[in-house]
Amino acid sequence: MRLATTIEAILYLQAKPVAIADLVSISGQERPLVEDALMELMEDYAHRDSALEIIETNQGYSLQLRAAFQHLIQDFVPADLSTASLRTLAAIAMKSPLLQTELIELRGSGAYQQVQELVEAGFVRKRKQTEGRSYWLEITDKFHQYFEIDRLPADFAEKNSNK
Structure with a gap:
């Protein structure tokens, strides 16, 4: 071979x-x-x-x-995410990695279900905190591939955290 x-x-x-x-x-x-x-x-x-x-x-x-075939992804591999889940994903992407407790402060308790949906969809990864009981939330390679984003600009989260 x-x-x-x-x-x-x-x-x-x-x-x-x-x-x-x-x-x-x-x-x-x-x-x-x-x-x-x-x-x-x-x-x-x-x-x-x-x-x-x-x-x-x-x-x-x-x-x-x-x-030339990227348009087919939406037809065959749709991401059925609610607006709330997309907003939660955006918050995670802007601050990745982000503690789940911080996300809940930003987005409310409904974010727990949204995080689970995003993990199941493969857009977010959860890692147990080494000290503490919360989880670190990070975007995955699937997020970058699906949304065609190589990486977020280094100053993106910094600019948007002040708004």
Whole structure:
């Protein structure tokens, strides 16, 4: 089996950007071989009439739908989020990571259910606080991919926390 085919499978199964170091580790191959296979695969996709492409992001390499087909995501993978959940998600995104107790102060007790909905949808991750009983809430890679946001500007949360 070609190494390029193995890398293609890894990228497909991960469904998020994968760093070169992780490709090396998962494939069990040397870095130069992985880099060559990755370039071969990228070139193959570039010359193929395919809905998919392999791109390099800040987090690594990703197998994703070409921009020309992005409109299909809304038809096949809708995010049925209420307005309240979207507002809660926006608050988490602006301040990520954010303590759940702080979110409840901002959004009210209804945010508990909204957080659960956002976790189930894959847009938010909960981490138990090392000291304390609350959870840290953070946006996930799915949030960035779904909303086509690589990252929020560093000063975005700072500007908006004063409003």
